[in-house]
Amino acid sequence: MQFTKHIFITGFMGSGKSTISKRLSKQLKLDLIDLDKFIQESEEMTIDDIFKTNGEQYFRELESNYLNKIISIKKPHLIALGGGTVCFNDNLTPIKKNGILIYIELSAKTLFQRLENAKNERPLLKNLSGNDLMTFIEEKLEERKSFYQQAHISINGLKVSPQTIAYELIDFQKKDN
Numbered sequence: 001m002q003f004t005k006h007i008f009i010t011g012f013m014g015s016g017k018s019t020i021s022k023r024l025s026k027q028l029k030l031d032l033i034d035l036d037k038f039i040q041e042s043e044e045m046t047i048d049d050i051f052k053t054n055g056e057q058y059f060r061e062l063e064s065n066y067l068n069k070i071i072s073i074k075k076p077h078l079i080a081l082g083g084g085t086v087c088f089n090d091n092l093t094p095i096k097k098n099g100i101l102i103y104i105e106l107s108a109k110t111l112f113q114r115l116e117n118a119k120n121e122r123p124l125l126k127n128l129s130g131n132d133l134m135t136f137i138e139e140k141l142e143e144r145k146s147f148y149q150q151a152h153i154s155i156n157g158l159k160v161s162p163q164t165i166a167y168e169l170i171d172f173q174k175k176d177n
Contacts, residue, residue, distance in 0.1 A: 001028060001170060003076040006099035010148060012141060013083040013122055014114040015104040015157050020165070021080035027162040028169075030078040035085060039066050047082075051123035064089040071098045087147045096150065100172060103151035104160055108138045 007030065009017045018034055025032035036047055039062055043050060050059045063085055070079060071094050079099070086092045086101070095101055106114075112134050115125060128136050148154075153168045 001166065001173075003028070003030065003100075003169075006071065006073075006076050007078045007169065008081055008095050008099045008101045009079070009104065010081045010086050010101060010151060011083065011104035011157065012106065012111055012137070012144065012148075013125070014111045014118065015083070015106050016160060017080045017083075017104060020104065020160055020162065021078055024162040024165055025078040027166055028078060030076060032078045032080065033070055034080040035063065035067060035070065036080075036082050038070065039063060042066060048121070048123045048126075056124075060084070060088045064091055067091055068094065071095070084144070086150075087144050092147060092150060096152070100153065100169065101151040102165060102168070103148045103154045104157045105148070105154050106157035108134065108141055110158065111137050111141070 007024075007028070009021050009024070011017050021032055021034065024030075039050070039059075040046055043062065045053070047059065050062065063082060067081075067085060070077070076099075081095075086095060092101075115122070115137065116129075116133065124140075125133065125136070153165075153172055155165060155168060
């Protein structure tokens with residue numbers, strides 16, 4: 001399958017964006033860029049340290065700047081976005097203009113189960129547990145819903161596989177042409 005545009009993967013933290021992107025990039029024979037890793041390598045700081053040192057707003061500005069650099073690469077790539085990337089600084093516009101956006105969708109309950117033991121790696125979740133964590137996930141999902149729903153393709157995160165996404169991309173390209 002030949003692509004003329006980037007493929008972007010979005011979804012809430014814990015939805016499996018990084019994992020599925022690694023497998024999908026091999027299947028589609030596209031180079032992979034994980035936006036969070038790209039930022040960390042470029043800034044020589046972890047996302048957590050960027051949040052601690054400069055705050056979320058600063059991180060969101062960095063994220064937009066690096067996203068635009070990546071988008072300007074002519075050769076199509078598979079790009080794993082951060083969970084909030086599509087929700088800030090009108091990032092959704094250049095993403096949709098320059099690529100195909102895929103949303104990996106999961107319920108708040110499933111995300112809670114996945115994030116409960118991994119929250120220390122995630123700056124927005126560090127001090128949350130139990131009901132507070134569940135409430136946070138539900139509220140953030142609701143806030144981000146209108147952005148995530150603008151994806152070209154939505155995939156159930158419990159049934160996601162590189163093959164499923166590849167078929168969805170083929171279908172989408174047929175309809176888009």
